[in-house]
Amino acid sequence: MTSPPSVISFNGVNQTFTRDDGATVSALENLSFEIGKHEFVAVLGPSGCGKSTLLRLTAGLVFPTGGDVSIYGAKVTEPRDDIGIVFQRPTLLPWFDVLGNVTFPFRHKYGRVTQAEKDRAHDLLKLVGLEEFAKARVEQLSGGMQQRVGIARALLLDPDILLMDEPFSALDALSRDEMSFELLRIWTERPKTVLFITHSIPEAVLLADRIIVMTPRPGAVREVLQVELPRPRSFDSLSDPRFNALANHIRSRLFTRQAV
Amino acid sequence: MERAARRALGLLNRFAPALAFIGLLILWEVGCRVFKVPTFLLPTPSMIVAGAREQTFAIWGTHLWATVRVALMGYLAAICVSIPLAVALTSSKLLARTLYPMIVVVHSTPIVAIAPIIVVTLGASDLPRVVITFLITFFPIVVTTTTGLLSTPEELIELSRSLRADRSREMLNIRLPYALPYIFSALKISTTLAVVGAVVAEFVAAEQGLGYFIQFATSFFKINQSFVALILLVTTSLAFFQFIGLLQRILAPWSLPKSER
Numbered sequence: 001m002t003s004p005p006s007v008i009s010f011n012g013v014n015q016t017f018t019r020d021d022g023a024t025v026s027a028l029e030n031l032s033f034e035i036g037k038h039e040f041v042a043v044l045g046p047s048g049c050g051k052s053t054l055l056r057l058t059a060g061l062v063f064p065t066g067g068d069v070s071i072y073g074a075k076v077t078e079p080r081d082d083i084g085i086v087f088q089r090p091t092l093l094p095w096f097d098v099l100g101n102v103t104f105p106f107r108h109k110y111g112r113v114t115q116a117e118k119d120r121a122h123d124l125l126k127l128v129g130l131e132e133f134a135k136a137r138v139e140q141l142s143g144g145m146q147q148r149v150g151i152a153r154a155l156l157l158d159p160d161i162l163l164m165d166e167p168f169s170a171l172d173a174l175s176r177d178e179m180s181f182e183l184l185r186i187w188t189e190r191p192k193t194v195l196f197i198t199h200s201i202p203e204a205v206l207l208a209d210r211i212i213v214m215t216p217r218p219g220a221v222r223e224v225l226q227v228e229l230p231r232p233r234s235f236d237s238l239s240d241p242r243f244n245a246l247a248n249h250i251r252s253r254l255f256t257r258q259a260v
Numbered sequence: 261m262e263r264a265a266r267r268a269l270g271l272l273n274r275f276a277p278a279l280a281f282i283g284l285l286i287l288w289e290v291g292c293r294v295f296k297v298p299t300f301l302l303p304t305p306s307m308i309v310a311g312a313r314e315q316t317f318a319i320w321g322t323h324l325w326a327t328v329r330v331a332l333m334g335y336l337a338a339i340c341v342s343i344p345l346a347v348a349l350t351s352s353k354l355l356a357r358t359l360y361p362m363i364v365v366v367h368s369t370p371i372v373a374i375a376p377i378i379v380v381t382l383g384a385s386d387l388p389r390v391v392i393t394f395l396i397t398f399f400p401i402v403v404t405t406t407t408g409l410l411s412t413p414e415e416l417i418e419l420s421r422s423l424r425a426d427r428s429r430e431m432l433n434i435r436l437p438y439a440l441p442y443i444f445s446a447l448k449i450s451t452t453l454a455v456v457g458a459v460v461a462e463f464v465a466a467e468q469g470l471g472y473f474i475q476f477a478t479s480f481f482k483i484n485q486s487f488v489a490l491i492l493l494v495t496t497s498l499a500f501f502q503f504i505g506l507l508q509r510i511l512a513p514w515s516l517p518k519s520e521r
Contacts, residue, residue, distance in 0.1 A: 059422055079422040087415040094514045095437050108433050109423045137514070 006034035007072060007161060007193045008058055014066030015053055026218035027053050031067070033212055033221060038191040042204035044250065045214030051197045054219070055163050058195060059083055071161070084154030084192075086164040090146035092138045092153075098125065099134040102152045109157075117156070124152040127186060144175035148182070155190065162192040166199065180206055184233060201247050201254075206233060213250060223253060303484035308491075311484030324492050326469035327458050330386055331496070334393025335454035341394070342401035343443065347431060349402070350409040367399040372460055379465040389466065393457030400453065401446040408442025409435045441515040444508045451500035455493060470496075 015028040027050040035041045043051050056062045057069050060079040069076045071083075092101045102121040103113045125131045128148040138146065147167055154162060167183075168176045180203060187194060198204050204211045205227060213223045227246060229237050237243055272279075285305045291297075292304040299307055312320070345363075349356045375392050382388040412435050420430045462471030470489045477485040508516060 056418070059418075061418055061421055079424050081424075083422065085419065085422055087418075089413065089415060091413045091415040091419075093416075093434075093437070095440075095512065105419070105423055108420060108425050108429060111429075139514075139518075 005037075005073070007037050007039075008035040008195065009033070009070050009073075010054075010057075010067070011070070012067035013057065013064045013069060015050065015057070015062075016065045028057075028064075029218040029220045031219070031221060033224065035193060035195060038193055040187060040194045040196065040207060040209045041212060042196045042198055042208035042210075043212045043214060044198055044201065044204045044254075045219060046216050046254065047199060049214045049216050050219030051199075051214060052165055055085075055165050055195065055197050058161075059085055059163055081157060082160045084157065084159035084162050086147070086150050086154045086162065086167045088166045089170055090143075090150040092146055092149055094138050096138070097134070098130060098136050098138065098141070098149055101138060101149050102156055105153060105156050120158075121152070121156060124155050125149075127155075127189060128152045129182070142175070143171050144179055147171065147179060151183070151186065155186075160193060162194045164194065164196045166197050168203070169199070176203070181234070183207065184231075188232065201250050202238070202243075205229070205243055205247050205250070206237060211250070213253060225250070300481040300483050303487060307484045308487045311482070312488045314482075314485060315488075320488070320492065323468055323470050323473045323489065324496070326466070327455070327462065327471065327493070328496055330389040330393055330461060330469065331454040331458040331500070333386065333390045334457055335397055335450060335500075337390060337394045338397035338401055338450060338454070339447070342398045342446075343405055345398075346402050346405035346409055346439075347436075349406050350435070351427065351431065363399065363402060366395065371395050371457070375460060375464040379461075384465065389458060389461035389469075392461040392464075393454055396457035396460070397450045397453045400449050401443075404442050404446035404449075405439055408439025411442070412438045437512075440512050444504065444512070444515060447504045448501055451504055452497050454500065455497045459493065 010031050010033050013028055013031040014026070016024045016026045018024050031054070043054060045051050053062065057064055058071070058076070060076045060083075063077075071080060093104060096104060099118065099121055100107075102124055103117050106117045107113045122131065122134060125134055128151055130145060130148055130152070133141065133145070138149070141149065147170075150167065168179045171179060184207060196204075196207060206229075208227050211225045211227060212221055213225065214220065215222045225246065228242055229240060229246075289304045289306060292302060303311065345359070349359060371392060375388075378391055379388045382391060409431075416434050416438070417430065420434055425433075458469065459471035459474075462469040463475060466472040470493050473489045474486045477483070477489065
């Protein structure tokens with residue numbers, strides 16, 4: 001049996017940085033993994049393990065010092081049109097209303113916004129549950145709502161791949177749970193290949209098909225885990241024994257050398 | 261009863277600044293009369309009002325316009341140079357390294373000290389005065405705009421790069437609008453500096469203008485008339501400042517702090 005062709009693949013990726021004092025620091029070491037079509041993969045690791053670098057390598061914003069990153073079999077040499085990014089902070093533009101923020105990528109890339117894009121943006125706002133807020137000012141929205149706008153903005157150019165960099169980590173715990181389920185609903189309605197960076201174990205287990213657990217600096221793959229929770233997932237998934245078993249397993253793996 | 265007291269307190273709150281100001285004027289007037297302070301040392305408010313009538317409306321107008329003209333031209337020149345300069349400084353490391361030391365040297369030069377030199381070099385027109393105003397005004401605009409241009413969140417720059425938008429779009433669509441709150445702050449600070457610049461230039465060489473008038477009037481011990489000119493200068497500064505505030509409210513209300521919207 002041949003495995004389906006991968007969408008994102010990392011082949012022996014190394015990433016070193018040169019610090020200001022001239023010393024070289026290794027951020028990622030010999031990183032290899034594959035992500036399949038419409039797969040939801042969470043990358044989990046402690047802060048400073050190079051998770052964000054991994055996302056920026058995929059986005060074509062930085063380039064590896066060794067090995068290579070390919071998307072649909074083509075080496076990444078520049079940012080691609082079929083990738084949308086959701087950042088840790090929503091970073092919306094305060095001088096546009098919500099609709100203007102969602103259409104911003106198109107305006108920025110092509111210089112103007114067409115009616116077709118506005119219609120698309122309205123559809124996306126409906127998808128993220130903000131259709132009534134199209135004309136609202138950004139500052140009037142809560143953190144969770146702002147991040148919904150961030151997701152709609154990332155989906156505007158209809159990317160195949162969605163890169164998410166700890167998108168809910170700045171939210172309070174309640175909004176965070178709510179947004180996790182919202183994201184699963186959006187992902188079910190608009191299937192995408194998702195690379196989701198997080199440092200939250202429950203979040204990774206709840207959302208992902210597979211979890212890539214990283215080691216601390218330099219970041220390397222410690223373990224790749226399949227999440228055997230049935231979909232669609234709901235609040236019930238949180239009390240599934242398999243949820244806790246997997247979360248506990250990851251916890252024990254991450255904190256092996258720090259027994260209390 | 262309690263409601264009436266609260267209303268009185270509310271009125272007091274609202275009119276407190278005006279009342280304090282009027283109180284100060286009365287204190288000034290009474291103090292000067294009681295202690296018989298000579299007019300050429302400190303004129304009373306009523307003598308200042310009288311001083312306004314010692315010159316014709318046309319004369320005040322001529323001096324006011326001369327100062328406003330120089331201040332405005334210097335200010336506009338500073339804006340036209342500073343903002344593109346800030347864009348250049350943030351766009352290229354080489355330019356920043358080359359130009360920044362020069363800008364700092366210009367700023368570190370006491371403008372009052374080189375003003376006479378500038379007047380000799382540039383001759384007797386508005387030009388030297390505009391240049392002096394420009395030199396005093398431009399630095400805060402450059403520095404503050406540069407800070408604003410560099411304050412753009414990294415994520416937005418990455419978003420821009422991920423869309424493969426070129427650097428000019430990044431500057432125009434993201435960095436410049438993001439810097440607007442900073443730019444408006446700089447423009448507000450500089451309004452006062454522009455008036456200062458114009459007055460300093462007039463102290464050095466001028467045949468008209470409020471700065472010139474103050475020197476002229478004080479040399480004849482017409483202190484009350486100097487005070488009139490001073491009031492006109494303060495009013496000019498305030499009007500400039502308010503105008504920029506109004507412009508910001510109309511053009512970019514989002515860039516105002518929440519409390520001012």
